Amino acid sequence: MKEKILIVEDIFIEANNLQMIMERAGYTVSGIAVSVEEALQMIEEDIPDFVLVDIYLKGKQTGIDLARILRQQNIAFIYLSANSTKQTLDQAKTTFPYGFLVKPFREREVLTTLEIARYLHANSLDAIMRKGVDNNKRFVLPDLRQYGFVGDGLRLQQVLQHLSIVAPSETSVLITGESGTGKEKMAELIHRLSNRASRPLIKVNCAALPSELIESLLFGHEKGAFTGALERRIGKFEQANGGTIFLDEIGEMPVDMQVKLLRVLQDREIERIGSSHAQKVDVRIISATSRNLEKEVADGRFRMDFYYRLNVFPLHLPPLRERRDDIPALVDYFLDIHCRNFEKSAMAVSPKVMEMLTLYSWPGNIRELEHLIERAVLMCEGNTINHIILPEKIDYTPPPREERVKTIQENEREHIVEVLRRCNGKIFGKGGAAELLSMNVSTLNYRIRKLGINKEELRFRE
Numbered sequence: 001m002k003e004k005i006l007i008v009e010d011i012f013i014e015a016n017n018l019q020m021i022m023e024r025a026g027y028t029v030s031g032i033a034v035s036v037e038e039a040l041q042m043i044e045e046d047i048p049d050f051v052l053v054d055i056y057l058k059g060k061q062t063g064i065d066l067a068r069i070l071r072q073q074n075i076a077f078i079y080l081s082a083n084s085t086k087q088t089l090d091q092a093k094t095t096f097p098y099g100f101l102v103k104p105f106r107e108r109e110v111l112t113t114l115e116i117a118r119y120l121h122a123n124s125l126d127a128i129m130r131k132g133v134d135n136n137k138r139f140v141l142p143d144l145r146q147y148g149f150v151g152d153g154l155r156l157q158q159v160l161q162h163l164s165i166v167a168p169s170e171t172s173v174l175i176t177g178e179s180g181t182g183k184e185k186m187a188e189l190i191h192r193l194s195n196r197a198s199r200p201l202i203k204v205n206c207a208a209l210p211s212e213l214i215e216s217l218l219f220g221h222e223k224g225a226f227t228g229a230l231e232r233r234i235g236k237f238e239q240a241n242g243g244t245i246f247l248d249e250i251g252e253m254p255v256d257m258q259v260k261l262l263r264v265l266q267d268r269e270i271e272r273i274g275s276s277h278a279q280k281v282d283v284r285i286i287s288a289t290s291r292n293l294e295k296e297v298a299d300g301r302f303r304m305d306f307y308y309r310l311n312v313f314p315l316h317l318p319p320l321r322e323r324r325d326d327i328p329a330l331v332d333y334f335l336d337i338h339c340r341n342f343e344k345s346a347m348a349v350s351p352k353v354m355e356m357l358t359l360y361s362w363p364g365n366i367r368e369l370e371h372l373i374e375r376a377v378l379m380c381e382g383n384t385i386n387h388i389i390l391p392e393k394i395d396y397t398p399p400p401r402e403e404r405v406k407t408i409q410e411n412e413r414e415h416i417v418e419v420l421r422r423c424n425g426k427i428f429g430k431g432g433a434a435e436l437l438s439m440n441v442s443t444l445n446y447r448i449r450k451l452g453i454n455k456e457e458l459r460f461r462e
């Protein structure tokens with residue numbers, strides 16, 4: 001039996017028409033609601049697998065308000081709409097729907113959109129996390145120093161936990177984080193921990209691709225395909241066949257190329273320029289960006305369908321100033337590397353210098369730290385670095401102490417969030433949060449709702 005669908009639509013004829021289409025295709029329609037309030041009641045009684053939601057409804061709240069709640073509850077939804085204004089559409093985009101159907105509905109279109117939505121939902125972060133945890137697929141990470149990857153502070157550990165689930169799979173990963181936080185390093189790590197490790201990892205810096213050559217660089221060309229194509233060129237995708245392609249700075253990819261890449265991601269086929277036939281490629285995609293792609297999508301600079309394809313599993317690397325507990329280990333690691341490089345005997349930094357390093361705000365993140373240590377090693381004459389020259393704009397101010405006493409509710413919230421993170425959001429069953437907290441499942445669910453804890457913050461505040 002196919003999934004249960006809730007229709008939220010205040011025009012009876014439209015709702016009825018959709019119900020018939022759904023039922024003919026074997027879906028079960030669990031209900032028709034005419035307002036957000038009614039929809040929430042129905043969801044409380046019987047959780048649907050998908051919600052088809054009109055934007056304008058009876059009552060004060062719109063379908064967009066409902067969508068925000070659905071997203072928090074990890075229920076997939078598709079918008080239904082007639083002629084929405086640009087402003088409404090932009091607002092709708094920020095809720096990241098699984099699809100958008102425009103009235104009047106055509107049966108084929110409705111069913112295809114639902115099929116795509118099912119695919120996207122099954123490959124969503126939540127689903128993958130659930131599968132990984134349930135099947136115990138996550139493997140124990142080896143010592144990452146052998147891969148030149150350093151850091152085991154609390155926030156990085158959470159990212160690495162997600163990485164341990166996704167690395168051995170075939171899933172596309174989107175790595176986000178400020179410049180210098182280690183996105184490329186993390187892509188290398190994923191590749192080396194995957195089943196494709198013995199095959200090539202091909203890196204493409206999308207920001208550095210000259211626009212007129214992008215297509216030929218990525219997909220290759222045949223001899224004589226255009227003026228200047230003197231030889232056949234094998235593109236990056238073909239070079240990566242059997243391995244991984246790392247699309248760095250993907251936010252810089254021009255929109256027309258996004259369309260072409262989307263096709264490659266969907267069909268896993270490329271066509272060299274000037275060739276008359278497509279060829280299959282078996283490539284895993286890891287992409288990275290320091291831009292806020294959700295905003296780029298909302299502003300119309302990045303295609304939503306492409307974003308969904310790339311962002312099957314997001315990994316966010318926090319800036320160094322938010323994971324200062326990694327700084328001492330990184331300092332020691334870079335000291336070691338650069339002492340060897342310059343053939344100097346082992347060095348350490350004085351406690352005062354270490355304190356300065358941990359208090360500095362590191363706008364250039366790990367890259368800036370590495371360069372600074374390199375310079376310090378070069379200049380130091382003894383075995384201890386007692387002075388360090390930091391750029392002028394230094395933020396020595398330690399984070400302000402919390403003067404205010406936390407309320408019992410705030411403490412309870414923090415504690416529950418902490419435990420949920422530890423269990424990867426698992427609430428019931430063995431090793432679930434309810435068991436660890438010695439609470440019964442419905443009480444815990446009630447507290448989670450009451451304290452406004454949502455899944456997003458469990459996953460994304462690494």
Ligand SMILES: Nc1ncnc2c1ncn2[C@@H]1O[C@H](COP(=O)(O)OP(=O)(O)OP(=O)(O)O)[C@@H](O)[C@H]1O
Nearest residue numbers: 148149150151178179180181182183184185366367
């Ligand atoms: N966890 C880590 N352990 C050791 N070195 C690291 C780590 N993360 C990053 N580095 C080093 O820091 C430097 C910057 O990292 P990387 O190039 O991966 O950052 P990035 O986020 O991809 O930067 P950009 O967005 O500018 O391309 C590199 O020299 C890398 O080797």
